[in-house]
Amino acid sequence: MIEFLQQLINGLAQGSIYALIAIGYTMVFGVLRFINFAHGDVYMLGAFAGFYTAPKLMGLFGGGPSYAGAALVLVSAMSICAVIGVLIERVCYRPLRQHPRLTVLITAIGVSLLLESGGQYVFGADPQAFPEIIADAAIEFPASWGIFSTLTITIGQVLVVGSTLVLLLVLRTVVLHTRTGMAMRALSLNPMAASLMGVNLDAILSFTFAIGSAMAGAAGVLTSIQQPSIDPLMGINAGLKAFVAAVLGGIGNIPGAALGGLLIGLLEALVVGYVNPTYRDPLVFAVLILVLLFKPSGLLGKPEREKV
């Protein structure tokens, strides 16, 4: 029972990472109807943005681990990734707007390969140690908690889940309660109608890429707090898992992506804890196949209504 709770906690922390990445897949799919396969690599770039900016930014707060410094690193990685995401859309995808979706999809795979090889060239192929931006340790529980005091919850895990929650709430507010968020929803429902209302489609697309990429950048830093070994190919696996999460939740549906991410994280933890760690990845992809077979619109997605 306590073992189960422990797995849930581990799964929640990993699931938060997937949720943050999955949101970018789903938001871009919502407005452009294609899978941005380079998105997992933006997550990797987020980790490296943190890696390179941390020494300077942490220095502002004495150099050692500090929450203020960590927050600054997080925000800077998010900003850098937002800019990268906007550039990717503008340079690689926008010129193909009038082309078949397959062309854009293949381009996305190309961009992904470019970022991975480019990453290896610029950052080096070997894993690097992410600086310690917070003092991560297991939280001590009083012995009076009895059996619960044997749970291992790290500060890193709490921060990851907490930050994810905050980011999701901010995103929710932006999407549901701002003019730009409303334009984004309108655009995803009917781009032509949105442009007839005066929506500048290019601006909203840039904004969508910025938000999605910032979320992935946050995930890159938050992951590195827990697993401080980063490398230029770290986005492949995480990106694929997050993609599965987005499909599971219903591609195009933002709460669905968050839910899907958490579920995939939990599934992984349970498989690792109770089945066999080697089955972790195959089972996640089995989920993808099952979803596509039995509920292609995902858990929260609505079946695409035929446009008249």
Next chain:
Amino acid sequence: MSAPILDVRNLSVSYGAISALHGISLSITKGQIVTLVGANGAGKTTTLRTISGILKPTAGQIVFRDQNITGLPPHKIVARGIAQAPEGRMIFSNLTVHENLRMGAYLRKCKKEMAASMDQAFAIFPRLAERVKQEAGTLSGGEQQMLAIARALMSKPDCLMLDEPSLGIAPILVRTIFDKIVEINRDIGLTILLVEQNANLALEVSHYAYVLETGRITLEGEPAVLRQDPAVRAAYLGG
């Protein structure tokens, strides 16, 4: 005749290799309802979409309030004062009625004026007022058309374009919709470019009309005159 508010000059548009409009010219006089009638595939929707900036013409000019707006992107054309309720309504089905109307006012800054426009829209279409919180996709076809028109009005346009407002609507409601169009034109003084297949009704409410046939304007004139034209009677008015 006074100077036109919207002047389309020798406009040609093609879809790839297929040419849809072959140099059409239209003049829309301020304050009038002008109708463009034509059979399926004549190029009516193509005309409106080009004026709205969604399609780029291969030749010709669009002049609105004495300014050349040819080739501007759609959002800039809305900003200049041309709104469109498109064919098939294209309401945002997952957004509420209220959100749809706010989308219509997307470019407007002043909250107060926006609220005034919304009151005005509700005064014209009281049915929408009863359904503000409802998801637009759950409205009936007629209500969706009312919403599409109200939404276009929310930008406070100087020229409103309506693409087949009677399409797919119960016959009794078609009459209501046309009464509203007349009311909007008369009470707000709004210039309207109306596209219709239902030529009978359209000619009845409009001040001037053009007949479009396979990408060319073949006839134009006062509705009363066109209705006497044997060719028009045979082709559009059921003999």
